[in-house]
Amino acid sequence: MAHNKTVETDAAVADFLAAVEPAERREDGLVVAALMARLSGEPAAMWGPSIIGFGRYHYRYDSGREGESCRIGFSPRKAELVFYLAGLEEADFSALGKYRRGNGCLYVKRLAGVDMAVLAALIVRSLAHMDAHYPR
Template sequence: MAENKTQPTDASVDDFINQVESPKKRQDAFRIKKIMEEVTGEKAVMWGPSIIGFGSYHYKYESGREGDFLIVGFSPRKASISLYVMGCMHEDFDFSLDSLGKVKTGASCIYINKLEDIKEDALRELIAKGYHYMKSKYPTR
Protein backbone atom coordinates (compact mmCIF):
# COMPACT_ATOMS: atom_id res chain seq x y z
CA MET A 1 0.00 0.00 0.00
CA ALA A 2 1.31 3.46 -0.92
CA GLU A 3 2.51 5.74 1.86
CA ASN A 4 1.24 9.27 2.24
CA LYS A 5 3.65 11.44 0.23
CA THR A 6 3.50 14.26 2.76
CA GLN A 7 5.58 13.13 5.74
CA PRO A 8 7.22 15.06 8.59
CA THR A 9 10.87 15.93 7.99
CA ASP A 10 13.78 17.30 10.01
CA ALA A 11 14.08 20.36 7.76
CA SER A 12 14.21 23.75 9.49
CA VAL A 13 10.88 25.60 9.47
CA ASP A 14 12.58 28.98 9.92
CA ASP A 15 14.98 28.27 7.04
CA PHE A 16 11.99 27.39 4.84
CA ILE A 17 10.12 30.58 5.78
CA ASN A 18 13.25 32.68 5.24
CA GLN A 19 13.32 31.40 1.62
CA VAL A 20 9.87 32.92 0.88
CA GLU A 21 10.46 35.60 -1.77
CA SER A 22 7.88 38.16 -0.70
CA PRO A 23 8.92 40.04 2.47
CA LYS A 24 5.25 40.55 3.41
CA LYS A 25 4.40 36.87 2.94
CA ARG A 26 7.53 35.91 4.90
CA GLN A 27 6.45 38.22 7.76
CA ASP A 28 2.90 36.75 7.66
CA ALA A 29 4.32 33.20 7.70
CA PHE A 30 6.35 33.87 10.85
CA ARG A 31 3.26 35.40 12.48
CA ILE A 32 1.03 32.43 11.53
CA LYS A 33 3.70 30.04 12.83
CA LYS A 34 3.69 31.86 16.17
CA ILE A 35 -0.13 31.87 16.35
CA MET A 36 -0.36 28.14 15.55
CA GLU A 37 2.32 27.30 18.12
CA GLU A 38 0.54 29.37 20.78
CA VAL A 39 -2.90 27.93 20.08
CA THR A 40 -1.91 24.26 19.69
CA GLY A 41 1.02 24.11 22.08
CA GLU A 42 2.82 22.13 19.34
CA LYS A 43 6.20 22.82 17.77
CA ALA A 44 6.25 23.66 14.04
CA VAL A 45 7.42 20.77 11.84
CA MET A 46 8.03 20.66 8.09
CA TRP A 47 5.75 18.17 6.34
CA GLY A 48 7.20 17.42 2.94
CA PRO A 49 9.07 20.26 1.26
CA SER A 50 6.48 23.03 1.68
CA ILE A 51 3.92 22.53 4.48
CA ILE A 52 4.44 23.64 8.08
CA GLY A 53 2.41 21.46 10.43
CA PHE A 54 1.44 21.41 14.09
CA GLY A 55 0.44 18.15 15.77
CA SER A 56 -0.48 14.95 13.99
CA TYR A 57 -3.24 12.37 13.96
CA HIS A 58 -3.45 8.79 12.79
CA TYR A 59 -6.08 7.82 10.22
CA LYS A 60 -7.22 4.45 8.94
CA TYR A 61 -9.62 4.10 6.03
CA GLU A 62 -11.99 1.19 5.42
CA SER A 63 -9.73 0.25 2.48
CA GLY A 64 -6.99 -0.52 5.01
CA ARG A 65 -4.87 2.47 4.04
CA GLU A 66 -3.58 4.28 7.09
CA GLY A 67 -1.08 6.92 8.01
CA ASP A 68 -0.36 10.08 9.92
CA PHE A 69 -1.04 13.66 8.92
CA LEU A 70 -0.80 17.12 10.42
CA ILE A 71 -3.74 18.46 12.43
CA VAL A 72 -3.28 22.12 11.47
CA GLY A 73 -0.73 23.81 9.29
CA PHE A 74 -0.05 26.24 6.51
CA SER A 75 2.09 26.89 3.48
CA PRO A 76 3.19 30.32 2.24
CA ARG A 77 2.70 29.58 -1.46
CA LYS A 78 3.41 32.03 -4.28
CA ALA A 79 -0.24 32.80 -5.07
CA SER A 80 -1.60 32.77 -1.51
CA ILE A 81 -1.12 31.33 1.95
CA SER A 82 -2.81 27.96 2.30
CA LEU A 83 -4.19 27.18 5.75
CA TYR A 84 -4.77 23.52 6.55
CA VAL A 85 -7.21 22.93 9.39
CA MET A 86 -8.21 19.30 9.21
CA GLY A 87 -11.86 18.73 9.98
CA CYS A 88 -13.00 22.29 9.27
CA MET A 89 -14.93 21.20 6.17
CA HIS A 90 -16.92 18.47 8.00
CA GLU A 91 -20.60 19.24 8.46
CA ASP A 92 -20.40 18.71 12.23
CA PHE A 93 -17.55 21.24 12.60
CA ASP A 94 -18.96 24.25 14.45
CA PHE A 95 -17.32 27.31 12.88
CA SER A 96 -18.37 29.85 10.27
CA LEU A 97 -15.54 30.46 7.81
CA ASP A 98 -17.26 33.76 6.97
CA SER A 99 -16.14 35.06 10.38
CA LEU A 100 -12.49 34.88 9.25
CA GLY A 101 -12.74 37.66 6.71
CA LYS A 102 -11.50 37.60 3.11
CA VAL A 103 -10.78 33.94 2.31
CA LYS A 104 -11.32 31.37 -0.43
CA THR A 105 -11.78 27.68 0.25
CA GLY A 106 -10.69 24.51 -1.48
CA ALA A 107 -11.34 20.84 -0.78
CA SER A 108 -9.35 20.84 2.45
CA CYS A 109 -7.75 24.25 2.76
CA ILE A 110 -8.44 27.90 3.23
CA TYR A 111 -6.59 30.44 1.09
CA ILE A 112 -5.67 33.92 2.26
CA ASN A 113 -3.76 36.60 0.37
CA LYS A 114 -2.37 38.31 3.44
CA LEU A 115 -2.83 38.03 7.17
CA GLU A 116 -4.36 41.50 7.47
CA ASP A 117 -7.32 40.27 5.33
CA ILE A 118 -8.52 38.06 8.18
CA LYS A 119 -9.44 38.52 11.83
CA GLU A 120 -6.77 37.11 14.13
CA ASP A 121 -9.22 36.22 16.91
CA ALA A 122 -11.32 34.23 14.43
CA LEU A 123 -8.17 32.52 13.09
CA ARG A 124 -7.18 31.56 16.64
CA GLU A 125 -10.68 30.18 17.25
CA LEU A 126 -10.59 28.18 14.00
CA ILE A 127 -7.17 26.70 14.83
CA ALA A 128 -8.25 25.80 18.37
CA LYS A 129 -11.52 24.21 17.23
CA GLY A 130 -9.79 22.31 14.41
CA TYR A 131 -7.05 21.06 16.71
CA HIS A 132 -9.46 19.88 19.41
CA TYR A 133 -11.90 18.45 16.86
CA MET A 134 -9.21 16.23 15.32
CA LYS A 135 -7.80 15.23 18.73
CA SER A 136 -11.28 14.06 19.74
CA LYS A 137 -11.97 12.19 16.45
CA TYR A 138 -8.65 10.43 15.85
CA PRO A 139 -6.14 8.64 18.02
CA THR A 140 -2.67 10.10 18.27
CA ARG A 141 0.63 8.32 18.64
Protein backbone atom coordinates in the same frame (compact mmCIF):
# COMPACT_ATOMS: atom_id res chain seq x y z
CA MET B 1 0.42 0.04 -1.22
CA ALA B 2 1.36 3.64 -2.11
CA HIS B 3 3.41 5.64 0.34
CA ASN B 4 2.34 9.06 1.55
CA LYS B 5 4.09 11.92 -0.24
CA THR B 6 3.69 14.33 2.64
CA VAL B 7 5.69 13.03 5.58
CA GLU B 8 7.47 14.80 8.39
CA THR B 9 11.04 15.75 7.52
CA ASP B 10 14.09 16.95 9.41
CA ALA B 11 14.20 20.23 7.45
CA ALA B 12 14.41 23.37 9.56
CA VAL B 13 11.21 25.41 9.65
CA ALA B 14 13.17 28.63 10.26
CA ASP B 15 15.28 28.05 7.13
CA PHE B 16 12.17 27.34 5.05
CA LEU B 17 10.38 30.46 6.29
CA ALA B 18 13.49 32.62 5.74
CA ALA B 19 13.42 31.68 2.05
CA VAL B 20 9.70 32.37 1.47
CA GLU B 21 8.98 35.05 -1.14
CA PRO B 22 7.54 37.61 -1.35
CA ALA B 23 8.53 39.31 1.91
CA GLU B 24 4.90 39.89 2.96
CA ARG B 25 4.20 36.15 2.67
CA ARG B 26 7.33 35.40 4.73
CA GLU B 27 6.19 37.81 7.47
CA ASP B 28 2.67 36.37 7.41
CA GLY B 29 4.18 32.88 7.64
CA LEU B 30 6.15 33.83 10.75
CA VAL B 31 2.99 35.20 12.38
CA VAL B 32 0.95 32.09 11.52
CA ALA B 33 3.72 29.75 12.71
CA ALA B 34 3.86 31.52 16.07
CA LEU B 35 0.05 31.51 16.36
CA MET B 36 -0.30 27.81 15.56
CA ALA B 37 2.54 26.87 17.92
CA ARG B 38 0.94 28.86 20.74
CA LEU B 39 -2.56 27.47 20.16
CA SER B 40 -1.51 23.85 19.60
CA GLY B 41 1.25 23.69 22.21
CA GLU B 42 3.28 21.81 19.59
CA PRO B 43 6.53 22.75 17.87
CA ALA B 44 6.52 23.47 14.16
CA ALA B 45 7.81 20.74 11.84
CA MET B 46 8.18 20.50 8.09
CA TRP B 47 5.85 18.05 6.37
CA GLY B 48 7.04 17.46 2.85
CA PRO B 49 8.88 20.33 1.19
CA SER B 50 6.42 23.14 1.93
CA ILE B 51 3.91 22.41 4.72
CA ILE B 52 4.56 23.58 8.27
CA GLY B 53 2.66 21.29 10.61
CA PHE B 54 1.93 21.13 14.32
CA GLY B 55 1.37 17.87 16.16
CA ARG B 56 0.70 14.57 14.48
CA TYR B 57 -1.95 11.90 14.29
CA HIS B 58 -2.35 8.43 12.86
CA TYR B 59 -5.23 7.78 10.46
CA ARG B 60 -6.63 4.61 8.92
CA TYR B 61 -9.20 4.62 6.12
CA ASP B 62 -11.79 1.90 5.55
CA SER B 63 -9.75 0.92 2.47
CA GLY B 64 -6.88 -0.09 4.76
CA ARG B 65 -4.65 2.83 3.80
CA GLU B 66 -3.10 4.46 6.83
CA GLY B 67 -0.46 6.98 7.68
CA GLU B 68 0.65 9.93 9.77
CA SER B 69 -0.11 13.58 9.20
CA CYS B 70 0.05 16.88 11.06
CA ARG B 71 -2.94 17.82 13.23
CA ILE B 72 -3.00 21.35 11.79
CA GLY B 73 -0.74 23.08 9.33
CA PHE B 74 -0.20 25.73 6.71
CA SER B 75 1.90 26.49 3.68
CA PRO B 76 3.07 30.02 2.82
CA ARG B 77 2.85 29.70 -0.95
CA LYS B 78 3.82 32.50 -3.32
CA ALA B 79 0.23 33.47 -4.18
CA GLU B 80 -1.42 32.88 -0.79
CA LEU B 81 -1.33 31.16 2.57
CA VAL B 82 -2.92 27.72 2.56
CA PHE B 83 -4.30 26.44 5.87
CA TYR B 84 -4.91 22.74 6.55
CA LEU B 85 -7.71 22.66 9.11
CA ALA B 86 -10.42 20.06 9.69
CA GLY B 87 -13.95 19.85 11.03
CA LEU B 88 -15.07 23.35 10.08
CA GLU B 89 -18.42 24.41 8.65
CA GLU B 90 -19.01 27.20 6.11
CA ALA B 91 -20.73 29.30 8.80
CA ASP B 92 -17.51 29.23 10.87
CA PHE B 93 -15.88 31.49 8.27
CA SER B 94 -18.56 34.20 8.09
CA ALA B 95 -16.60 36.78 10.11
CA LEU B 96 -13.11 35.86 8.88
CA GLY B 97 -12.71 38.42 6.11
CA LYS B 98 -11.21 37.78 2.66
CA TYR B 99 -10.65 34.09 1.96
CA ARG B 100 -11.61 31.22 -0.30
CA ARG B 101 -12.02 27.51 0.37
CA GLY B 102 -11.50 24.39 -1.65
CA ASN B 103 -10.85 20.67 -1.08
CA GLY B 104 -10.54 21.01 2.69
CA CYS B 105 -8.17 23.98 2.53
CA LEU B 106 -8.52 27.60 3.51
CA TYR B 107 -6.77 30.11 1.22
CA VAL B 108 -5.86 33.61 2.41
CA LYS B 109 -3.94 36.13 0.29
CA ARG B 110 -2.95 38.43 3.13
CA LEU B 111 -3.30 38.16 6.90
CA ALA B 112 -4.13 41.87 6.86
CA GLY B 113 -7.39 40.91 5.10
CA VAL B 114 -8.66 38.59 7.85
CA ASP B 115 -9.74 38.95 11.46
CA MET B 116 -6.94 37.33 13.46
CA ALA B 117 -9.23 36.52 16.39
CA VAL B 118 -11.55 34.62 14.04
CA LEU B 119 -8.57 32.81 12.48
CA ALA B 120 -7.39 31.82 15.96
CA ALA B 121 -10.89 30.53 16.80
CA LEU B 122 -10.90 28.44 13.58
CA ILE B 123 -7.56 26.91 14.54
CA VAL B 124 -8.80 26.11 18.05
CA ARG B 125 -12.00 24.58 16.61
CA SER B 126 -9.96 22.45 14.21
CA LEU B 127 -7.71 21.25 17.03
CA ALA B 128 -10.79 20.29 19.08
CA HIS B 129 -12.14 18.37 16.08
CA MET B 130 -8.84 16.50 15.75
CA ASP B 131 -8.77 15.73 19.48
CA ALA B 132 -12.32 14.35 19.31
CA HIS B 133 -11.67 12.20 16.23
CA TYR B 134 -8.01 11.30 16.79
CA PRO B 135 -7.31 11.32 20.54
CA ARG B 136 -3.68 11.59 21.52
